[in-house]
Amino acid sequence: MMQRNVGVVFGGVSPEHEVSIISALQAAAALDRARYRPVPIYIAKDGVWYTGDDRLLDPAAYRDLDRIRREATPVMLDPRSYRTLELVAAGGRRFARPARWSVDVLLLGLHGGPGENGGLQGLCEAFNVPYTGSGILGSALGMDKVLSKMLCRDQQIPIVDFVAFRESDWGYHEEAWLDRCEQELGYPVVVKPARLGSSIGISRAADRAALDAAIEEALRYDEKVVVERAVTALREINCSVLGDVHEAIPSVLEEPVRSAGQELLSFREKYLRGGGADGGKHARRPAKQPAGAEGMASLDRVIPAPLPPEKTAEIQALGVRIFQLFECSGVARIDFLMDGTTGQVYFNEINTIPGSFSFYLWEPTGVSFTDLTHRLIDLALKQHHDKNGRVRTYDVNLLSERSLQGLKGAKQRAG
Ligand SMILES: Nc1ncnc2c1ncn2[C@@H]1O[C@H](COP(=O)(O)OP(=O)(O)O)[C@@H](O)[C@H]1O
Ligand SMILES: [Mg+2]
Incomplete structure (x- = not known):
């Protein structure tokens, strides 16, 4: 071979x-x-x-x-x-x-x-x-938390209410934006840079002064900011999806667990819990990996997420739908916010290159990390093959003498 x-x-x-x-x-x-x-x-x-x-x-x-x-x-x-x-x-x-x-x-x-x-x-x-992974469109859409929400909203996929603006809108109109956030969202809210990850630059605010500070903080990372209504009694549920626009399958679901008193999953909780080098309590790493290299796999989480089967199926179906809506390929992870009281599920974000490629969500379905890399490469080669099999250029040279005779206007203008 x-x-x-x-x-x-x-x-x-x-x-x-x-x-x-x-x-x-x-x-x-x-x-x-x-x-x-x-x-x-x-x-x-x-x-x-x-x-x-x-x-x-x-x-x-x-x-x-x-x-x-x-x-x-x-x-x-x-x-x-x-x-x-x-x-x-x-x-x-x-x-x-x-x-x-x-x-x-x-x-x-x-x-x-x-x-x-x-x-x-x-x-x-x-x-x-x-x-490997998603193309230009899916990657770009997935990175933008505002456009992602708009796309989902267009398809009646539930999202939390939000207000988004740019640094250029914010300057000189700060009070007006703060008013608008208060009127449309109330408190508490979560403020995020529109195009980042790993919880960097994200904070929660429960009053106007904190909201102002949270917006300024988010603007350090991106010139576009999104302010969202905070989901109460929050449970976070993530679903990985593998495939392409033609065929895609969902993984088991995970429920990341925040430390007591933590209202949002921070960078530290995602990667440094349990002292970092030794990984978290429930650290899972591929057999060939040394300690200290767990990445997303070090986060404390429950797999599969403890949900009734209908809820699991609903979230998996949404995950696949969103993956294909964004025209993703390879493996992605779609993260949902769930209101623990009402059970309402909201699309939060899609990660087109998920931490640790979400291998730990595939292992329980019988897809090893090795199988996963194999699938990713196969999909990459298949897509490349498809693209190269289609007409991409014409052999005719429109600028050759003969062709130019057919393009009278062009010839005259060309002198
Ligand atoms: N609307 C919200 N309500 C409550 N908590 C939220 C909300 N949005 C985000 N969070 C919390 O903040 C964390 C990071 O936000 P997220 O949108 O996932 O950004 P990132 O791309 O940085 O992971 C989430 O994992 C969750 O703990
Ligand atoms: Mg996230």
Whole structure:
């Protein structure tokens, strides 16, 4: 069997840099080595791309990010084959690779920023190289909490009431926006940067002064902000979905558990609970992973979420519907907010590159992390194959002499 080179892309210019390192290296470790050879592609915080030998596949190497930048090999991207991507070494380093390295498919493991919002997906499209996960549209829509809600609202999928605005609207009209939030939403509210993740920049507010401060805080991260009515007696229920627009299946549901007294799931709770290095109490990691590399898998959670079967089925069906509505591919995780008193479920957000690729929600359904990576790569190759099988260019050169005779107006104007 042909062994494919899988470029595993991670890091990135995003506050979720370290989380991405964990997610991607977990996936790299899960790859079936008989079929795939992982090629680490690390994007440093300053945006420079690096590769190197297998030492770059070990999460422990990233305890010292400066050392990686000194010792890994910076690379340039050469899309010359227009189907594969060539990584060209820009200077020899210690973690050396051959000077040129060809990658057949990219496994995108970035969270937040241009790695998840369609930016990198666009680069892959332009280079015509297969890549895992959602395309430009799904990635971009999924990253925007405001447009996501609008899209769901259009399809009668329940969402919480919200008010959204930009920094340019907010300046000089602060009191008017605060009034509007109070009138339309009341208190408490949750304030979020529109296009971030991992709870960064998110806070709750129960009065006007706190709302003002929460908006200013969110604006540090994004120029677009969303203020939402806070769901009371909150239960959070997440569903992963795997597939594409033609066929998609839901995972079991998870219910993340917040520590006593915590009203929202913070960055710290998501990734650093239980002291970080040792992971949380209920840490689950793939067999090949060392401790300290759990990522999203370290969060305390109940799997499957303790819900009546009808509720589970309702949320799974919504998850699949939303995944396909956003034209997602690969694996995504759709997060819901549930009012614990009424049982009402609201769409909260879709993560198009979920932490740890949601492997822990697939294992209970009999899909191992290795199977999951396999499915992701297969879907990437299938989509790439489909796209390349359609008409993309014409062989006729409209600017050739003969063609120009047919384009009279053009010829005259061309002189
Ligand atoms: N409308 C809301 N009501 C109550 N809690 C919320 C609401 N929206 C978000 N939260 C809390 O804040 C956390 C982070 O918000 P979320 O929209 O999931 O952003 P992120 O993309 O950063 O994960 C959620 O996991 C939940 O604990
Ligand atoms: Mg979330």
